[in-house]
Amino acid sequence: MSDDIQTWSAQLASDPGSLVFLPLAEALRRRGQLDAALAVAQGGVSRYPELADAHDLLGRIRSDRGDTALAQEAWTNALRLQPDLVGAHKGLGYLCYRAGDLQKSLRHLESAMELVPDDSQAQAALQRVRGLLAQPLRPAVGDPFEGGEAGTLLVDSQGRRLGGVMLRSDGTDASDAMAAELSGVSREARRTVRLLGLGEWHSLYLETPGMNLVMQEPRSETLLVLARGPEVPVGRLPLLADRATTLARRWMDKLG
Amino acid sequence: MTNFAQQVLEEVTRIPGVRGALLVSEDDGLIVAEALMEGVDGPAVAALAASLTGRLGRATRALGKAAPVLLHLQATGGAVFSAAGGEGLLLVAVTAADVNAGLVRLSLLDAAGRLS
Amino acid sequence: MRAIEPWVEGPLTTFLTESSARLVLLMTSAGQVIAQHGFTRSLDVMAAAALGAGIVASTGELAKLLGPSPFGALVHQGTNQAVFLAPFTTPRGRWIGLVVYGKETSLGLIQLFFNRMVEDLSQSAPVEHARRAVLAENFEHELNASLRALFGR
Known part of the structure; x- marks a missing residue:
């Protein structure tokens, strides 16, 4: 290349x-x-x-x-x-x-x-x-269109999509590919903070050209990912992530 | 390069709450240069931060995006920041929980830009 | 994973889980195998143990020639996988770890968790009983017994 x-x-x-x-x-x-x-x-x-x-x-x-x-x-x-x-x-x-x-x-x-x-x-x-x-309702995990959001995804520990959607900039669905690649991120984040003596992890922020992502663990071994365009201020990401995590927990509680 | 890198790392560690800054090879997870406070396990920080950054880079590529320019892992007892420093290097900082995250972010992005 | 001495299994299992290493061989500095993971043929284990012990011995001699400090780990980086070879001290004497790893992990992680495994092994080692001398006449018998244990045959 x-x-x-x-x-x-x-x-x-x-x-x-x-x-x-x-x-x-x-x-x-x-x-x-x-x-x-x-x-x-x-x-x-x-x-x-x-x-x-x-x-x-x-x-x-x-x-x-x-x-x-x-x-x-x-x-x-x-x-x-x-x-x-x-x-x-x-x-x-x-x-x-x-x-x-x-x-x-x-x-x-x-x-x-x-x-x-x-x-x-x-x-x-x-x-x-x-x-x-x-769908009578928008995707169960948060509202993917709020705040210029580019996608919301809930992933289990096996790298499978539990809910939400994540699209690439060309409109193709990246949800399953993202879910597979995110398998093990929770474990790795937990291991990192454990071995460095930093307590419990609660948020992971990523900045990429053209998109920012925030990840949290609504339940053990599940990962919630929110993607936003750079028009959303970085400081708003934790607030949006906290809210989406609360919604995700409720949604999973309903599932049982 | 090493003297300059050392100078850049020391600038990052002047931010209150930053317990250490390292320049790390992204592929190997090994330390290239470091400015660490007593008690910070440099090799562990380097290996773990590089591994996490690499894993998340694969995820962002699945989304059709380039590797992250900045990663911030926030925990109850502190945080780890990692910025792409160019030429396969990462600029990593370990901080206390109550650090000014905005300042660390800007400082790392600025430092990473100067090292690239 | 197979180990001749059961107390080795815990630390080695943790190392394998955390480091994502592909192959691991623990041996004495004489090349006697203590534990292995990932090898499928006993001949490969014997050859790897003998070569690994030989490399550590020869680099140790080279280090003596070149300076006062002994070498630490030795790493050979290949295209698709790498070999990490390191001697370490245990309550049972000087051992050697041979680790083969790929792109799914990194040298930093291998070193980090290898060092932790060495600490774990030191803590897990049972109180030493009198060490038996390995005599030439029973060496082959011991070797075969070890290989049976390592491959479950």
């Missing part, structure tokens, strides 16, 4: 008009180098303002950075230039989902599916949104 980035960077340096900015910015985005990705993509959009793919790329980068309004603007521009651009429909479907506008999210995801019927990512996201619309 880094070899590709070096090659494409060299190509772009020698030929600033090259379309190589598209794979270069995407590779930087995937590596989490969002500032660099944004600079490259913005350069490309200025040079090719009528290229829908460039606006789509800009939308992905801005979405990863948590710049929701700017991401929406980029994808809207992309669709104005090319109404059948699947990536832009998926991106807007995700942003609408995050904003709680499930009907609009549904329309964008259905458009994406009409354009590429075998797109498994769009299909999974569409099923998720349809499922939420069909």
